[in-house]
Structure formats: structure tokens, C-alpha cells
Amino acid sequence: MAQTNPNASFPVDDLTEDQAAAELARLAVTMARADFLYNEANPELTDAEYDDLKARNLAIETRFPALIRADSPSRKVGSPASSQFSEVRHGVPMLSLDNAFDEGDVVDFVARIQRFLKLPHADPVAFVAEPKIDGLSANIRYEKGVLVQGATRGDGRTGEDITANLKTISDIPVKLAGSGWPDLIEVRGEVYAPNEGFTAFNTAAEAEGRRTYANPRNFAAGSLRQIDPKVTAARPLAFFAYAWGETSAPFAETQDEALAALKSWGFKVNPRSVRIEGVDGLMEVYRGLETDRAGLGYDIDGVVYKVDRLDWQERLGFVSRSPRWAIAHKFPAQQATTVLRGIDIQVGRTGSLTPVARLEPVTVGGVVVSNATLHNEDEIARKDVRIGDTVVLQRAGDVIPQIVEVVLDRRPADAEAYVFPTHCPVCGSEAVRPEGEVRRRCTGGLVCNAQLVERLKHFVSRRAFDIEGLGEKQLIAFHERGWIHEPADIFRLARDKEKLDLLRAEDGYGDTSVKNLVAGIDARRVIALERLIFGLGIRDIGDQTSLLLARHFGSWDAFYAAGLEAAAGIPSPDWTRLAEGHGVSQRTLSVMAAAELSPADPWPEAPVDQKLALAFPGVATPARRALAELAPDWSAVLELARIAREDGPSETLGQIAGIAGVGPVAARAVAEFFHEAHNRTVVDALINELTGVVDAEKPKTDSPVAGKTVVFTGSLEKFTRDEAKARAESLGAKVSGSVSKKTDYVVAGPGAGSKLKDAEKHGVSVLSEDDWLALIG
Incomplete structure (x- = not known):
């Protein structure tokens, strides 16, 4: 019989740390036994019972990450590369798609493509629309037409080697048919x-009497991860090919032609894939598949749209982790009703107070859900969510479950409106809501244990410093003993013999445990630049933005210097209000900053609107109207000019904001972080404990513009601004939004204005579009 434990009936949120450890041990034993008996064709648990155990195990591990066991069930299935399969590095990453959830999202998607490619709005864009199969992605590598390796998607870059299992699926040819295939090609598709x-x-x-599966997708995933390929061969699995990764040579000019080629080589291509033009055509396909969904014979959860022309796909490229040229239009999310038992407030590492709904557990889309986000206090008030309410819960794919609405006719008579706390539930400090923000934030800073421990947890997390053996449990214990207050203390601990001896004497650490802890810390004294930036926990700087910043600046010294320079040029609140005025563009601000105005009003009888037109020639009417509301008289006009001239962001801050994918919000977050003296002190102490920071991957150095700083201005005719920027950066150039003496080239199209004058002022080379194209080849 399975091991019993009195903690098995306790709600996860009520478990103490010791109870949680005991429950995880029970679950590991119970599920290992269930797995063994299942493989022996003698299961003792139903799929529902097994899934309940799995969900409980995951919930406990989420709440107590430091307690995750080496034999945890969560490490056996679904990891990027499990212990039973070797790792496979994909020749080209298998990136995920952005999602569209309604027709408006599709309209925006098509419009973005037309703008990027600079196509007339009336010219329809051709796409290939295909059903989005709800299965498991696979990457199959062929060399000289022979299948040599097959892998799961994994984390997108590294998957699991399941070659033997994939060879058992009849839809996947072991040897390619026909002709015209490249010597090397990765064929991609969905196993279902x-x-x-x-x-x-x-x-x-x-x-x-054997175990059954809850849904086809879980069945397909479990079948592909069988140790014995004979088990997989006995399972009813199929495969649709729809894409490719690494190839030694091009083999088609359009997506449609590529699918035809895959079909001619022996692959099964979805018969509902179709070439279509424009938004109306895409929506027609979507509605047709939604109507026919139940009769297709396999599960789908939406429709994928891909730009048909491959040369356009190449021009459009990628943003973050997804292509610009494709999107997944998802079917409506699955929903369920349940009861709201309570609202908990979580304090994040930046002090934000986030309400979380505690729910009666319910299954939504094949997943047991017991918590859902309520976003913020405005959302609670807007939906009038009250404890005890019956609520409609929605979950779409990997999106965090959310409450859609309240079922008002089932509201308890004594339900009261929820009052959002005005003080931090952790430290009792005042929780304030900054102007223009939707979240309240604890003002406790480093006196708030929630923030401090969360910041340290973030610092040692997988995408940051990834320090082995130093989890939440250890951080809390070391913090409570007064050993760790900042990141540098972690590295000091590894060299503090007195504290390490206390771990052995008082905390029950063995010599091996202490050695492993020290080794885990010392292994991170050399750290990659993007990990260091992410580990600092700067607000609005995620792992992808950290990577973009690292690649742009290259080294820690360059990034640190830029942070200090940006901190010295944070725009004043008055400048921010001015810049946010309706119609007030960067050009308007530049005109205002350059204006030479007399202290005496030269037009005392003129109305304000006319004065503004004379003082700032060329400023558009909407901007003048916005300025008129801020400047009732001449002295106010002078003050606006001074603000535009003196209170704006520094050049460095503007350059950071101009980095593709970063933007002004993240740039200001960097500036504000380095503006705080205590942050600089913490960072300096950390750097002193590190042995080195590994520079980011160097941009291309073999192009004529590698390492050069380029500014694009005017109305470009040969390419769009986004396309020009992406191309320049791919060649190793730095693209800036402003001209300085450090600028190497200004590429000017028709209508170039102030930036062209700045180029002449600083002696910067000015190129036409043709000159630029000739330069980059």
C-alpha cells in the first residue's frame, strides 16, 4: 500500500515547513510506486488520483521551493531534459509564438507587418493558416535524407533525445522520399x-484495469517519453509536419511551397492548412475551424497564421522569443465556476502588494486550480469581488488563471466589499500607491523581510546567479541569524570560517554539505553580464531586457558607467508632464529647447496661442493647444522653454531607451536604480566579492559598420525604420535615437530635420539610403 501521512489532508496553504517536507517525501514514494506499477501494467491509482497527487506536489514545491527533493516527481517529466534522456541542442531554437485572442489582435498583427514592410494598406498580405494542434512539438534531423536524430522542444534551445520513439510513428519517414531535400534539414511538427x-x-x-489518461495531449507526451520504444510503438500516435529549423540550403520561396515540399518527401501535412490573404480571409479560416473543431478527429486549440513569403519572414525577423511573422489565434479559454474562500496579499521583491484569490480547487483545462490572480485593488473593485462569492474562473494555455466575473445571483447575503490594506502585511509599513500606478507598494524597503528575502531569492534564482544549494530555506535561516543582508554577504559567508563552523556545530551541516554550499557560491564568483544585470532585481528589468542591455553595452564597466550617466540625467516631473502633453513630440521639445527668447514679452497684446506659434515656430496645432494649458502668460512660456532645455533626460538615458526592445520605462528604471546611493553601495560591495564578469557575446566584427554608432532620420523610402534598425544591429552596429560627437553615421531620408543639423554641427558623416545600402553590401 502507498505510504500514509497525516499531512495528506491538510490544505497546502496551511502546511508548516516541516509538514511540507514530510508530505513531499510521502508524495515522492507514492508516485514512484504508482509509476512502477503503471509500467508493470498493474496500476493502483486512477489517472485522476495520480493527477491530484501531481498537482499537490507541484503546489507544495511552489510554496516551498527550497524543499524540492532530488527524487521529486516534478523532475521526472516535463523538464527541459530529464535524467532518462540525453540532451539535444537544436540547430535553430524552437521559439514560441505570440498569441491573439480576438479579431482586434489579428488586425493589429497584420497592420504591424504592413508597417514593418512598408506596404500600402490596400495591398493584402498572403498568409498560410493552419490548425494549431494540441500535442507535443518535435524536431527531427535528417542528414542525406536519413533520420539521424529526433528531440522534444524542451526549453526551446535544448530538448530530449527521443529518436528511437519517434521512429515508431508511421507518419515520420525514416528516409525521405522524392527529391530536392537539403543535405541537412531539421523538420518540425506536432506529435498528437x-x-x-x-x-x-x-x-x-x-x-x-490499467491507468487511463486525462486527455490526448498528456497521452502523447507520456507515450513519447517511454523508456522502451516498444511501448511507444504500441500507442496510437500521429504527426503533422509544419515547419523546419536548420537547413544546409533553401528549398522553397514561400511557406505554402515549403509545406508542399515536406509532403512530397513523405510527411503528412495538415489538409486544413491553406494560403489566404488579408484579415477577412484569416477570420474566415478561424471561424471555419472553430465550427469544425469537434469533427476534426484530433484536438486543436486555435489557428496559426504565418506570412507566406519566406523572404518577408526573414526581413520581419524575431522579437524577444517569438517571430514577428507568425501568431497563434487561440480559441476562447476554458472556464469553470468555483467559490472564493479568501484573498491573500503577496508582497513582491519590489514591494508591490498583489492580491491572490484563494479558491475552492477546481479543474480548468485539465489543470487543478486553487489560486488565481486578482491583479490589483482596482480590479477587485471593478469586478466587485467578495469573499464567499461564486466566481467564473478562466485559464488559457499557460496564462495565469484569472477571475472573469462574479455570479451575482449566488452571492451570500452577508458578503461585504473587500477593503484593500493600506499597510504592508509583512512589516506593517505604510503601503502607498504612487500617482499613475495601479499597485500599492510597501515603503519598508530593506526593513521589510518580505522584500529582502524576495530580493535575495531573486538574486540566487535560476536565471540570475543560480547558486546551487542556496534556496529559500537557507536564505531565511541565514538572514534570521544576521548573516545575510545583501548579495555580497552570500559570498562573504563562503569565506567566513567562524560562521561555517557554526553551521557544522549548531545547524547540523556535515562537512560535505558545507563544502557543497561553499562550492556552489564560489562557482558564481565569475558570472555572465546578463545574469548579473538580472540578478540586481531592477524594477521592470526582466531576463530578456537584461540580455538586450548586456549585448548592447558588452561589459559591466560600460553598463555601470551608462547607469551612472543616466542617473545624472533623470528628467524632472515638470519635464515628464510637459512631454506627456497631447501632441507634444520629441521634435516639439527640441524646438522649445533651442528657442532663444527674450525675458521681455515681445508680443504683449497677442493671445497665448499666437505667442506660442511665434516663440516656437513649426510646432503643430495640437501641441500648441497642450502648451497653452500650461502657459497662461509669457513668464510661463519662458519656464516651459527652460524645462525643455534643462530638465529633460540625459543623452545616455535617451540612448538606453533607444535600444531595441528596452524602451523608456526600462531605461528610467535603470537610471532610478543607480540614482539611489544605497543601491550603488550594494552593487559595489557585490562586485568586490566577484572574481570577474563575463562580457556579453560580441556583435559581428567583420562588417563595415561593426562597432559604429548609426542614427536614422527622415522619411526612409528603401526600408522601414524598424527594418533598418534591425539590419544595422545584426551587422554589429549600435543604433541611437540622437546625434552626438560619438555618432559615426547619420542615414538621412527626405525631410530630415534637426538630426541632420546636429550631424553637421558635430562633423558626422551623412549618408543617403543608397549610400548606406552600398556600405553594408
């Missing part, structure tokens, strides 16, 4: 379980 075969398997399994 047809509904009829899945139902037949479950029926037979149930009749034989």
Missing part, C-alpha cells in the same frame, strides 16, 4: 494522438 485512437486506448486500458 487522434481522438479515436486515444479513446480506444483508454477504453482498453480501463477494461484491463
Whole structure:
């Protein structure tokens, strides 16, 4: 029988740390036994019972990450590369797609493509629309037409080697048919379980007393991860090919032609894939598949749209982790109703107070949900969510579950409106809501244990410093003993013999445990630049933005210097209000800053609007109207000019904001971080403890513009601004939004204005679009 434990009936939120450790031990033993018996065709748990254990294990590990066991069930399935399969590095990353959830998102998607490619609005863009199969992605590598390796998607860059299992699927040719295939090609597609075969398997399994599966997707995933390929071969699995990764040579000019080529080589291509033009065509395909969804014979959760022309796909490129040229239009999310039992307030590492709904557990989309986000206090008030309410819960794909609405006719008579706390539930400090923000934030800073420990947890997390053996449990213990107050203390601890001896004497650490802890810390004394930036926990700077900053600046010294320079040029609140005025563009601010005005009003009888037109020639009417509201008289006009001239962001701050994918919000976050003296002190102490910071991957150095700083201005005719910027950066150039003496080239199209004058002022080379194209080849 499975091991019992009195903690098994306790709600996860009520478990103490010791109870949680005991419960995780029970779950590991119980699920290991269930896995063994399942593989022996003698299961003792139903799929529902097994899934409940799995969900409980995950919930406990989420709450107590430091307690995750080496034999945890969560480490056996679904990891980027499990212990039973070797790792495979994809030749080209398998990136995820952005999602569209309604027609408006699709309209925006098509419009963005037309703008990027600079296409007339009336010219329709051709796409290939195909069903989004709800299965498991696979990457299959062929060399000289022979299947040599197959892998799961994994984390997008590294997957699991499941070659032997994929070879058992009849839809996947072991040797390519026809001709015209490249010597090397990675063919990509989706492994899925047809509904009829899945139902037949479950029926037979149930009749034989074996474990059944909850849905076709889980069945397909479990079947592909069987140790014995014979087990996989006995499962009803199929495969649709829809894409490719690394290739030694091009083989098509359009997506549609590529699918035809894959079909001619022996792959099964979805028959509902179709070439279509424009938004109306895409929506027609979407509605048709939504109507026919139940009769397709396999599960789909939406439609994927891809730009048909491959040369356009190449021009559009990628943003962050997804392509600009494709999007997944998801079907409406699955919903369920449940009861709201309470509202908890979580304090984040930056002090933000986030309300979380504590729910009666309910299954939504195949996942047991017991918590959901309530976003912020405005959202609670808008939806009038009250404790005890019956609520409609929605979950779409990997999106965090959220409450859609309250079922008012089932509201308890004594339900009261929720009052959002005005003080931090952790430290009792005042929780304030800055103007223009939707979240309240604790003002406790480093006196708030929630923030301090959260900041340290973030610092040692997987995408930051990833310090082995130093989890939440250890951080809390060391912090409570007064050993760790900032990141540098972690590295000091590894060299503090007195404290390490106390760990052995008082905390029960063995010599091996202490050595492993020290080794885990010392291993991170040399750290990659992007990990260091992310580990600092700067607000609005995620791992992708950290990578962009690292690649742009290259080294820690360059990034630190830029942070200090940006901190010295944070725009004043008056400048920010001025810049946010309706119609007030960067050009307007430049005109105002350059204006030479007399202290005496030269037009005393003129109305304000006319004075503004004379003082700032060329400023558009909407901007003048916005300025008129701020400047009722001449002295106010003079003050606006001074603000525009003296209170704006520094050049460095503007350059950071101009980095592709960073933007002004993240740039200001960097500036504000370095503006605080205590942050600089913490950072300096950390750097002193490190042995070195590894520079970011160097940009291309073999192009004519590698290392050069380029500014694009005017109305470009040969390419769009985004396209020009992406191309320049791919060649190793730095693209800036402003001209300085450090600028190497200004590429000017028709209508170039102030930037062209700045180039002449600083003696910067000015190129036409043709000159630029000739330069970069």
C-alpha cells in the first residue's frame, strides 16, 4: 500500500515547513510506486488520483521551493531534459509564438507587418493558416535524407533525445522520399494522438484495469517519453509536419511551397492548412475551424497564421522569443465556476502588494486550480469581488488563471466589499500607491523581510546567479541569524570560517554539505553580464531586457558607467508632464529647447496661442493647444522653454531607451536604480566579492559598420525604420535615437530635420539610403 501521512489532508496553504517536507517525501514514494506499477501494467491509482497527487506536489514545491527533493516527481517529466534522456541542442531554437485572442489582435498583427514592410494598406498580405494542434512539438534531423536524430522542444534551445520513439510513428519517414531535400534539414511538427485512437486506448486500458489518461495531449507526451520504444510503438500516435529549423540550403520561396515540399518527401501535412490573404480571409479560416473543431478527429486549440513569403519572414525577423511573422489565434479559454474562500496579499521583491484569490480547487483545462490572480485593488473593485462569492474562473494555455466575473445571483447575503490594506502585511509599513500606478507598494524597503528575502531569492534564482544549494530555506535561516543582508554577504559567508563552523556545530551541516554550499557560491564568483544585470532585481528589468542591455553595452564597466550617466540625467516631473502633453513630440521639445527668447514679452497684446506659434515656430496645432494649458502668460512660456532645455533626460538615458526592445520605462528604471546611493553601495560591495564578469557575446566584427554608432532620420523610402534598425544591429552596429560627437553615421531620408543639423554641427558623416545600402553590401 502507498505510504500514509497525516499531512495528506491538510490544505497546502496551511502546511508548516516541516509538514511540507514530510508530505513531499510521502508524495515522492507514492508516485514512484504508482509509476512502477503503471509500467508493470498493474496500476493502483486512477489517472485522476495520480493527477491530484501531481498537482499537490507541484503546489507544495511552489510554496516551498527550497524543499524540492532530488527524487521529486516534478523532475521526472516535463523538464527541459530529464535524467532518462540525453540532451539535444537544436540547430535553430524552437521559439514560441505570440498569441491573439480576438479579431482586434489579428488586425493589429497584420497592420504591424504592413508597417514593418512598408506596404500600402490596400495591398493584402498572403498568409498560410493552419490548425494549431494540441500535442507535443518535435524536431527531427535528417542528414542525406536519413533520420539521424529526433528531440522534444524542451526549453526551446535544448530538448530530449527521443529518436528511437519517434521512429515508431508511421507518419515520420525514416528516409525521405522524392527529391530536392537539403543535405541537412531539421523538420518540425506536432506529435498528437487522434481522438479515436486515444479513446480506444483508454477504453482498453480501463477494461484491463490499467491507468487511463486525462486527455490526448498528456497521452502523447507520456507515450513519447517511454523508456522502451516498444511501448511507444504500441500507442496510437500521429504527426503533422509544419515547419523546419536548420537547413544546409533553401528549398522553397514561400511557406505554402515549403509545406508542399515536406509532403512530397513523405510527411503528412495538415489538409486544413491553406494560403489566404488579408484579415477577412484569416477570420474566415478561424471561424471555419472553430465550427469544425469537434469533427476534426484530433484536438486543436486555435489557428496559426504565418506570412507566406519566406523572404518577408526573414526581413520581419524575431522579437524577444517569438517571430514577428507568425501568431497563434487561440480559441476562447476554458472556464469553470468555483467559490472564493479568501484573498491573500503577496508582497513582491519590489514591494508591490498583489492580491491572490484563494479558491475552492477546481479543474480548468485539465489543470487543478486553487489560486488565481486578482491583479490589483482596482480590479477587485471593478469586478466587485467578495469573499464567499461564486466566481467564473478562466485559464488559457499557460496564462495565469484569472477571475472573469462574479455570479451575482449566488452571492451570500452577508458578503461585504473587500477593503484593500493600506499597510504592508509583512512589516506593517505604510503601503502607498504612487500617482499613475495601479499597485500599492510597501515603503519598508530593506526593513521589510518580505522584500529582502524576495530580493535575495531573486538574486540566487535560476536565471540570475543560480547558486546551487542556496534556496529559500537557507536564505531565511541565514538572514534570521544576521548573516545575510545583501548579495555580497552570500559570498562573504563562503569565506567566513567562524560562521561555517557554526553551521557544522549548531545547524547540523556535515562537512560535505558545507563544502557543497561553499562550492556552489564560489562557482558564481565569475558570472555572465546578463545574469548579473538580472540578478540586481531592477524594477521592470526582466531576463530578456537584461540580455538586450548586456549585448548592447558588452561589459559591466560600460553598463555601470551608462547607469551612472543616466542617473545624472533623470528628467524632472515638470519635464515628464510637459512631454506627456497631447501632441507634444520629441521634435516639439527640441524646438522649445533651442528657442532663444527674450525675458521681455515681445508680443504683449497677442493671445497665448499666437505667442506660442511665434516663440516656437513649426510646432503643430495640437501641441500648441497642450502648451497653452500650461502657459497662461509669457513668464510661463519662458519656464516651459527652460524645462525643455534643462530638465529633460540625459543623452545616455535617451540612448538606453533607444535600444531595441528596452524602451523608456526600462531605461528610467535603470537610471532610478543607480540614482539611489544605497543601491550603488550594494552593487559595489557585490562586485568586490566577484572574481570577474563575463562580457556579453560580441556583435559581428567583420562588417563595415561593426562597432559604429548609426542614427536614422527622415522619411526612409528603401526600408522601414524598424527594418533598418534591425539590419544595422545584426551587422554589429549600435543604433541611437540622437546625434552626438560619438555618432559615426547619420542615414538621412527626405525631410530630415534637426538630426541632420546636429550631424553637421558635430562633423558626422551623412549618408543617403543608397549610400548606406552600398556600405553594408
